[in-house]
Amino acid sequence: MNIVTVDTDRINNKPVADYLACTDRRVTIGVRFTLETLGIPLPDFLCRKPAGRPGRAALMAAVDADTGTIHTYRAEKLRVGPFAPRP
Numbered sequence: 001m002n003i004v005t006v007d008t009d010r011i012n013n014k015p016v017a018d019y020l021a022c023t024d025r026r027v028t029i030g031v032r033f034t035l036e037t038l039g040i041p042l043p044d045f046l047c048r049k050p051a052g053r054p055g056r057a058a059l060m061a062a063v064d065a066d067t068g069t070i071h072t073y074r075a076e077k078l079r080v081g082p083f084a085p086r087p
Contacts, residue, residue: 006038006040008040008041008043011035011040011043012043016043017043017045020045020046021045028046031046032046032048057073057074060072060073060074061073061074070082071083
């Protein structure tokens with residue numbers, strides 16, 4: 001068996017990323033499988049996201065960052081700041 005050097009720059013470029021972004025997911029799965037089988041590191045655009053839905057706290061932290069208000073979801077849950085109980 002011959003050892004062949006693989007040039008990963010041909011995989012890690014914008015035209016390939018654009019093509020795989022708009023192609024059928026089965027093609028993307030096949031490319032990912034091939035690279036994983038050959039032991040070639042996956043480019044960022046082929047890496048999978050974590051399974052499952054994001055947690056409510058992470059989602060609400062993103063919403064709070066977008067709105068820019070002092071009334072955050074975390075403060076409401078902990079009952080601190082503007083949500084602290086009044087005597």
